[in-house]
Amino acid sequence: MDFSLNDIQQMMQDSAAKFIQNDYDFETRRGLSNSPAGYSEDNWKLFAELGWLALPIKEAYGGLDGDLVDTMVLQQEFGKGLLVEPYYATVLLGANLIQKQASDAQKLELLEPVVAGELKLALAHSEAQASFDVSQTKTRAEKQGDQYVLNGHKAVVLGAESADYLLVPARTSGVVGDAEGISLFLIDPKSAGVQLRGYATNDGLRAADIGLTEVTVPASSILGQADSAAPAIELVLNEAIVALGAEAVGIMEKLLAATSEYIKTRQQFDQPISRFQVLQHRLADMFMETEQAKSMVYFAAMEVAKGGSEASRVASMLKVKIGSAGRLVGQQAVQLHGGMGITDELDVGHFFKRLTCINNQLGTRDYHLQSLINKAAAG
Amino acid sequence: MKVLVAVKRVIDYNIKVRVKSDQSGVDLANVKMAMNPFCEIAVEEAVRLKEKGVADEVIVVSIGPKVAQEQIRTAMALGADRGILVETDEPLESLAIAKLLTKVVEVEQPGLVILGKQSIDADNNQTGQMLGALAGMSQGTFASEINVSENSVEVTREIDGGLQTLSLNLPAIITTDLRLNEPRYASLPNIMKAKRKPLDVKTPADFGVNVISGLKTLLVESPQERSAGVLVGSVSELVEKLKNEAKVI
Amino acid sequence: MNVDFTNEELAFREEVREFFKHKFPAAVKDKQEKGTYLTKNDHIVWQKALYDQGWAGINWPVEHGGTGWSATQKYIFATEAAEAKSPRIIPFGLAMVAPVIYTYGSEEQKARFLPDILATNVWWCQGYSEPNAGSDLASVKTKAVRDGDSYVVSGTKTWTTLGQHADWIFCLVRTDDSGRKQQGISFLLIDMKTPGVSVTPIITIDGTHEVNEVHFDDVRVPANNLIGEEGKGWTYAKVLLTHERTGIARVAESKARLNSIKKMIDEAAARGEVLKSNAVFMARLLEIEVELKALEYTELRVLSSVSTGKAPGPESSILKIKGSEMIQMLDELVLEIAGIYALPFVPEQYTEGFDGESIGPLFAAKAAPTYYNDRKVSIYGGTNEIQKNIIAKQVLGL
Structure with a gap:
């Protein structure tokens, strides 16, 4: 039994604490929060250099194979600075879900750019009636030949505006409440039928509500197996x-x-x-x-x-x-x-x-x- | 050229220091420790010299308890190549440290030794100077800029009210001031690499240096609590207060 | 960061389990399961079983016959002891006076007192609080005046737990009232059979006789019963109070208790009672479970720093408050489950010798007395308000 942090965690904590202390005072953060993007692209590049974007990703995909305790250490320091960069959206939700759900080829294609700071993600899991329980997802994707057509509404998707891709859970079989039948789609937010309404949240982050109207995507945009994402x-x-x-x-x-x-x-x-x-x-x-x-x-x-x-x-x-x-x-x-x-x-x-x-x-x-x-x- | 950097383990500069109830010293139980900020600047400068191709090896040395390895690892995570810990649990005076560093210099033969100008715990500001004397090397203290050329180094020093630029023959000693550089953050890949870099552990006895101190701390006291500020209504009120209350003008 | 036990620790846990399986005195075990009040003899039999195993001096150094256990071993023992429903070890001898004796006592005192404490041959009680010295303990007035080779002691100690059974009492007495009030206090051991010592019972709201007043009427005590130096008693007592922080929260007991509460709820459901569908009750139950899990990990954090040789961190200061609040919240849950059967006051049902049928479920009979009695846990050992003062001063620097 041991509750102390190991050397690596301790040094990572020191780096993160110093970053917040030196480069992320409250006025700086306020400025970033009020800027058009709502965060700093320079900081994002720095996070990539420092390896923070790679932390929870497996080594095979260019990551550092960190565990939840490592994530905990970093997040605790981020909390002290009220970080506005979309770390949670891109790394902790998006990239983490890709590595747990996507096929090997998809992981290779998507995770390395995330680690390099070149790709941002957002997970559109929440809906008005379901902010946590994904089995309650109402958004549907109907199969039409080699394509799927999505319809639905996603609520308060953090980091959606800055995301290069949206990860969208949608029901491809079964009925609302079923544990199975949810597929995860990788969708370019610029696709036809995606209406993204961005806004600030009252804690200074950025989010969006996303309307999906007849959004047509190829079957290959399903990450991993269909019906299996829940x-x-x-x-x-x-x-x-x-x-x-x-x-x-x-x-x-x-x-x-x-x-x-x-x-x-x-x-x-x-x-x-x-x-x-x-x-x-x-x-x-x-x-x-x-x-x-x-x-x-x-x-x-x-x-x-x-x-x-x-x-x-x-x-x-x-x-x-x-x-x-x-x-x-x-x-x-x-x-x-x-x-x-x-x-x-x-x-x-x-x-x-x-x-x-x-x-x-x-x-x-x-x-x-x-x-x-x-x-x-x-x- | 080898660059030797000395680093010290001190209380983290963000921590509000508390004096032990018997006033024999500072309470260190469960207090976060870190590398002395001036030493961090020294490490950064050495690593930059290596990145510029001026230095080919950066060696970091610390003198203190076993746990001072943490600070050496941090220095290696920032880019130093290898570390030396001279392990001792004795309280050390600057002179003992300078003597030990002299021995390390004799062994390593660095072209440049970079130290922090002082440590934030004891505020002695003398180890670099003592090392200069003992090792017979020129010194550029309080450096805010350095430029190394073939056989010499140009050091810009921060002195009262201005700057002074010196040229020192190598090998030389430099102590860093606050404005020399802004240390980087240790990246995770480098933190992981640091774990595999070599770290030698020596003792003062290995160097034949007696570190027993002739100095005893009698009393440590907290600074007086700062009282709350007051908001003055006008410039004339401020002047009046400065004159009659603070008696500074 | 991990919470796993090493192989050695797992082997130790097996050893402890074996002990409780085979060497936990059956009569005591039976009473514990039924909730029957223990007699003096029950406590002695149980503690002697521990002694025979070599486990009586849990916190003692090996040289005095202690176990020399690591913090983790102590935690394992506490957990298994709670699972086995073993009685608490009466702390006054083994956990309270012994550390003062082996830390500050003379060789003669160590030889004279420690073996009998270890073997529970002698029953000790604590003489700290007085009618006018509770939270402000340093204002003790019980006087000890030096007279030749003796001290003459006069005054009153109160809240003396199980003093009615005690052979000896350790006291904070005033030997000097000239300087700061913390300074003139001495640590004195007194034989309860000495002429002039008398014990008056105090009956508490649960109807039991657990605490007492102890009066000293010109009691002549040999001066060699003084521990350490005259006037240093406050320092010794303070060291003792901070001696063992882990265990103070009684997390292991509370965990075992929560498990039995869950069983009670299932049994209630089997009887057709509707507790499980009472959303308010269930919310309270689950919130308590969450809080207990947090407390368990707070204790483990303290344990982990102690066992890696570091000083306990600031989190150790919350153990007493959170631990006592937990005990009291669990009491209230049981009271709720007992429902109407919390009302009958029939102490015979949980007194030695009762073999009739209980009125209502057996646990219900003791629900209210336990709840009443445990109001003490946020009062003794420094009230929770005093504990907060300590946090404010020592941890937060206010």
């Missing part, structure tokens, strides 16, 4: 929950440090407000929740990687903890900063907003709690 998507989303959890922990650590620093310097009633016990205990609560959330991320990073039926239960457990811990830490950080906490000027509110959005991504806390209850009641 298990891989589920696994990738479970792993993505670990990544979101790690990001959330990075944010919580940042908020905890900022808040304890602030209350030590903020003077009211002729003394620093950190002398007030009610605030000390609030900080202690924030600290405890952050540590418990971190423990849960460690647990999930090790367990989800094992896959199997336990993986989704573990991911749900993590999402529940991250939801409640993130809510407490985020809200209290704002509260303890007083009026400043709700200004756009200060970074604290932006960390809070990101924590809020994390809860709404990949199924909310209540959604996952219900899913745990269903499993327990069935078991």
Whole structure:
């Protein structure tokens, strides 16, 4: 048993922490978030050089064969900088799904450009009625000869505007709710019938709703086997929950440090407000929740990687903890900063907003709690 | 030409240092450690010299406990070719370090030795200078720019209120100032390569150097807490406060 | 990063399982399964079984007869002990006074006290709190005045757990009240049979006699019962309090308890009760399970740093708070499952000698008393509010 990071993880953490510290201060991030692309292409090139884009990819496809703990380390640092580059969309969702679902030839063709920083991806898995459970996908693809015709609507697809390709799960057989019958299509967003409506999210990222109207693609654009994509998507989303959890922990650590620093310097009633016990205990609560959330991320990073039926239960457990811990830490950080906490000027509110959005991504806390209850009641 | 770089393990510069309750020193339990930032600049400069074809080997040396290997690995991840750890758990004075480095210089015969100008923990700013004296080499301290040519190196130094440019005969010693370069981030492939680069472990005894210190730390105190700033309403109020409260004008 | 056991650790786990299978005294085991209160003798029999195995001094150094176990071995033992429903080891002798004696005591004191503690030949209790010294422990007033070769002790200690069984008590006493209040405190061992020592029971809200007041009325104590130096007692006590952070959260017990709660729910479902379809209850259950998993990993993180030779990280400071909250939340779950059968107050049902039929399910009979009794866990050992003060000061630097 050993919870320490190995040398490589430690050095990677140092590099990432330094990058955030030196090149990603809050004003820089704000500038990137407000820029037309919503992120920096130069940073993306740097990520490629640093090997970050290759991290979770298998060696055979030019990757570095990192595991979920490696991803966790990087994401935790990214959280501290509120990273806006589409790392989550391209690498953690897109590339990870390709390597779990696509054929060998497809992997070779698509993953190396991702690693080189030349190809970006977005996974259009969520729909209005299904932000997490892909078996609920309503988007359909009908086979017509050698082609498929897709119709449907995809909701809040992160990184869609910057993506060179969209990965689109669509039902090719069965009915809504079936575990089987989902195929994964690789679609050029410029294809006829794809309507991409891009927008900012309230945590400063970019996303899009995507309408698919009679989008006609060749059968070869299915990644891997037809009808078979649901298990891989589920696994990738479970792993993505670990990544979101790690990001959330990075944010919580940042908020905890900022808040304890602030209350030590903020003077009211002729003394620093950190002398007030009610605030000390609030900080202690924030600290405890952050540590418990971190423990849960460690647990999930090790367990989800094992896959199997336990993986989704573990991911749900993590999402529940991250939801409640993130809510407490985020809200209290704002509260303890007083009026400043709700200004756009200060970074604290932006960390809070990101924590809020994390809860709404990949199924909310209540959604996952219900899913745990269903499993327990069935078991 | 070989370039020798000395690096030191110190508390990470982002960490708020806490003094032990008995004031005997700084609390190091569970504190994140890192390479001294000035040393990182030294490593970066050496690696750039290698990339320019000026240096053909970059050797990094650290003196300290076994865990200082981490900083040597970091230097190798940034591009150094091999490492030497002189392992000792003794608290070390600058002079002992300079003596040990002199021995390493004798063995390695580098054309250039690059060190940080000072470490952020003890703030001594003397190891480079002492090494210069002991090894009988010219020194260019507080370098903000260096240019190596055939048999000499041109060093631009940051001095009070200006810059000074020196030419030193090689072999020479350079200590780095903040503006010499901006160190790169270690890339993952290089971090992985660093694991396979050679790292020699020596002891002070191997070099016949006695590192027992004649110096004892009596008391360590925290700086006074900075009190909160005040917002002044006008320039005249500021001047008034500077004159009568701060008494600086 | 991994949570796997080594082959040696797995072999050790087998050894522990064997112990609980074959050497856990049957009578005690039976009582534990039924939830029957243990007698003094039950505790002694159980602890002597451990002693015979060489496992009584879990945290002790080998030179004094301890196990010398690694942090991981201790964790394995705690887990298996909880699975086997073994009683807790009464901490006062083995875990509390012994470390002070072997760390600060004289050779004579070590030889005199440690063997009997290890073998549970002597029952110890703790004399720290006083009617006016609870969270503010340093304000103890029980006086010890030096008189020749003795100290004359007078004052009152309170909340003395199982003091009614005790042969000896270790006390924080005031030997000097001139300087800072932490300074004049000494660590004194007192034979409970000494004239002038008297014990008054305190009955708690669960109807049990667990804690006591201990009065000292000019009790003459030999001066060689003083541990270490006069006036250093506060330092010794503080070292003792930080001695063992892992285990304080009682995670292993809570895990075993959650498992039995799940069984209770299944049994309730088999009886036709509707708990499983109560969304509010199920949400609470699953949230607790999530929290317990997080706590388990927090404890493992602490364990991992200790076993790799590092100081426990800041996360260790949350164990006591989160662990005690967990115990109390589980109590409340059981109370909920017990439903109407939480009401009957029939202590005979869980007292030695009862062999009749229980009123309602047996677990339900003890649900409320356990819930009431465990309100103590967020109060003793430094209240959870004091623990938060410690986090604020020592971890967050506020």
